[in-house]
Amino acid sequence: MELQAREIGVLTTLIEDYIQTAAPVGSRTIAKKSNLNLSPASIRKIMADLAEKGYLEQPHTSAGRIPSAQGFRFYVDAILKYHPLPSDEQNLMAEHLDDARLDVPDLLRNASRFLSAFTQQVGMVLAPKANDIGFKHIDFILLKPGLVMAILVVEGGIVQNKIMPADPGLNSDDLIKFSNYLNQLFQGRVLAQVRARIVQEMDAVRRQYQAMARQALDLAQQAFAVDREREVFVEGTVNFFGHPEFSNPAKLRELLALLEERSRLLELLDQVSKSKGISIFFGREVEQDSVQEYTLISSPYQGQDTPLGVVGIIGPIRMNYAKVVPLVEFTAQVISRLLKNRF
Amino acid sequence: MELQAREIGVLTTLIEDYIQTAAPVGSRTIAKKSNLNLSPASIRKIMADLAEKGYLEQPHTSAGRIPSAQGFRFYVDAILKYHPLPSDEQNLMAEHLDDARLDVPDLLRNASRFLSAFTQQVGMVLAPKANDIGFKHIDFILLKPGLVMAILVVEGGIVQNKIMPADPGLNSDDLIKFSNYLNQLFQGRVLAQVRARIVQEMDAVRRQYQAMARQALDLAQQAFAVDREREVFVEGTVNFFGHPEFSNPAKLRELLALLEERSRLLELLDQVSKSKGISIFFGREVEQDSVQEYTLISSPYQGQDTPLGVVGIIGPIRMNYAKVVPLVEFTAQVISRLLKNRF
DNA sequence: TCCCGGCACTCGATCAGACAGAGTGCTTAC
DNA sequence: GTAAGCACTCTGTCTGATCGAGTGCCGGGA
Incomplete structure (x- = not known):
């Protein structure tokens, strides 16, 4: 079930084109954009193989292919190389968050806003467990x-x-x-x-x-006595409207409902908070009948040593992972550093 | 420019039908539903008069009429008789809010939730000015x-x-x-x-x-030093999706953006907080280029004598005023009473 | 064995035309 | 003042035709 180099090349080109265009990708496009120097016909053969192995899906006969959850999973796990965040973005974020006069909730809320603004997705920060x-x-x-x-x-x-x-x-x-x-x-x-x-x-x-x-x-x-829910700072829900996958009001509604129902959201964040480093979670891979069309990218942050909470973003499966993942990771680092100072 | 009894009858029937159906209302429907015993042809004449005076609008030739903002204004100001809230709903709300262990912010947040759940609109409560x-x-x-x-x-x-x-x-x-x-x-x-x-x-x-x-x-x-924004508790934004007028994503987006941008919302609430009793505010009547398709129904609440804040709901112009208005009013009364106890 | 050009086929999107239905405005009769 | 009749307008929906994108497969060539 392993993929050959050519298959990986096609998958990569296809996913990167799909991330930009949000439309099914055809064999001609891939033949032009990839540097494999293959004809569309050969690409089609490879695409058929990839579809059979579960990495691609076909909305209908004679449309192009789109990546499946499994395809994205392979892309983010095995293909994508993550580069550290550009230093000007690093500085911008660090400057705005590093203010001793902010109390911790305000600090976390701001971090959530930054994530949302930089990624054009919805930012989330789970506050520390008391x-x-x-x-x-x-x-x-x-x-x-x-x-x-x-x-x-x-x-x-x-x-x-x-x-x-x-x-x-x-x-x-x-x-x-x-x-x-x-x-x-x-x-x-x-x-x-x-x-x-x-x-x-x-x-x-x-x-x-x-x-x-x-x-x-x-x-x-x-x-x-513990009876208060942990706080979650969710910012930038308006960003959902920018993504074509949420032009369908029903899907949008589902996702907004999830964000408004804090208990469900907490459960979800709690699941991912146990992982060590960055975690990428596809709704499609897990839940059967609920919201499926989203990705949650999250990373825990810690005070001294113990993990305290989680930062992350939520958005459609189709998103610019190469940019978003390092940003989430960096945000978690910044928060960890700032909290170490305070605790 | 005053309206005759027959005109008022037609306007009332039309608005009440429109509130239920969200569709333009034709002369036949009104002839059947009103108790004026007039033929559709005569109704049409009256409707033409009402349209000329600005109470009705016609989406296009040969569609029925829909009420204009002016029509709704007349309806809520002059036609509608408000009945007090049924006592079981009164009790339900009072019971849940009257808990000495709630601090004031939690009390207000709960009130906002109740408003939202009972009206199927979006509930808002502006916290007291410190x-x-x-x-x-x-x-x-x-x-x-x-x-x-x-x-x-x-x-x-x-x-x-x-x-x-x-x-x-x-x-x-x-x-x-x-x-x-x-x-x-x-x-x-x-x-x-x-x-x-x-x-x-x-x-x-x-x-x-x-x-x-x-x-x-x-x-x-x-x-x-005062440098904190007053808090606003907004609950139930998911309810927007229930209304056909917000099936247009652009309108929905505008309204959600308004709710997320607290400063604009505060300004709006501040405007209405000066009025004495209940206040009904049509977006269409005021702002030119911004969100126009909504109504804000609000009522101030007070501690001892001084007005402290505002409770209200926001929703489409087409809503069940007969039910919503008494509910907002009652909520303001309950909060006033509970705060008097505490301050 | 691998690659690729060619070709038939499928499916979605778009467009025009036809048609039904809702509703209006006007005219005329009572 | 009221109502019935009628022509007209506009929308929404359905149909069939056409176009284009894209596929799958076959067969020839390196």
Whole structure:
């Protein structure tokens, strides 16, 4: 099932022409554009072979061929050589993102915008999972009697807040004591450790009848309960309209629905976040009845060592991989570098 | 230029049929559906009069008529009688929004979702302008030497944060002192007053050479500088695809671009936020070359007395005003009531 | 064995013409 | 003022014809 050099040549020419024109490619075009010096008739023979092996598809008899998902897969995995991003684009992106006054969510949102603008696709950035981030500070504020807001700050300046009911007898001074106690207790730990510490400490204070600590830990437990979806920054959905494959409103609708339904999107991103480096994912290869006509290109980013989240773009299968892939990779690197600075 | 009763009858029947079918309405249809007991021929005469006065438009000779923006304007202003929302829908919405554990942004986002789901249009909620909201608490956190994050909590549990450079000599204890000093200074004021107070106090401490207060006020001034856009919660853009008027991708694109470009959207919402009660705004009546085929229905909501923000929906001109308008109005009332509780 | 020119064939896109249907405007009669 | 009749207009759809792109296959030549 391996491909010969000539077959690879035809496939490459065909895919690169198809990426530009979005139309089925015929044997004459390939004969002219490739440097194989073969006649259209011979090309046709090769194309027939490629179609039989599953790399090409034919929309109908007597149309040209278009690459199948398998064809694209081979192209991005085995054929395409990726060149590093031009340094002026590197600088442009680094300059705009490297601003200490941006908090992490803003940084990630901007990165998503850049990806979208540079690739003419839809940019996406999955925010870090809170679990692995270092605790910084917690504060309780009395909104009204019996209602307390917890404000939780983690490294990198990510702020989370949560409103919760509490003992109506608590006053502001109590809450300040709580914060002081907890801040000291949790210092220098990551959130997962903080949660463990809460359970452990609750046990200890219960035996020692420390009322203040017990109340504080009760509140802390509520504040640290995980019930928030991870944020995803999606930018540039308007770019979908530029691609002829989405002139069909039904397909467009499907894809926009996917982006709006954060839970499905999160699941998808979670799947790809486990891969090590850059990952190229064709909708067609996996899901049966859902949106099939898209590609997701993504790369994880990390803080110190642990992977934190994912950056990526989503667009039609037909896209300029040679340009997009290095850009996604570079963006992930920039974010990793900037977050290392902050965490 | 006033309309006779028969003309109003024809216009009403025509608009209501058009709202259902989205197709030009002919004289025969109106003769059957209206209770005027007139023949199609007579209806035609009346329709010709209405067209001449500008209430109807004709896509081409020998098609039926469709209502013009002026026709819709007359319909929503003079003809339509609005009934209050059915109580089961009222309860459903109130139940889901009335949860003390939601912070204000989440509350508004949910309201936007509900509007979108109930009307099958796109829901929008403009968050309150921070100026008029009461100060609650400020905190400074040392992210790293020379970099401080301010966390500002205002009434209703709205949290804003801002990262700013600071004197590298500052340590955490200094920052705690700053917060204590400022919290006391600003207690019970709204943000606009807080800003005034900062300026005034800076003057005083400068003359008295109080270094700590000066540094604290410096940070406060940066923290309270207004440079953040007001948030807008837009939900349900997928609903656009349900409407035949947006089967034209170019129109759809325009409208989605408007929603994605927050600054333009804010300007639009700001225009309508000044009106007192419900406001119905036809794109066609105003802008010349931009998106014309939409209607914005909005209503301001308030905390105690001052108007805070706007709720609304955006959709095609052809929509079920009898249902949508009371829903928008009710949503604004619910939000007003819930915010009064919190502020 | 590989290559390629030639040829018949297939399919989609486009165009013109025919036709039905919806709806109008006008005239005329009551 | 109302309504019936009629000619007219415009759109959408269907049909058949034609064109062009592209294929598959056959057979001749290096």
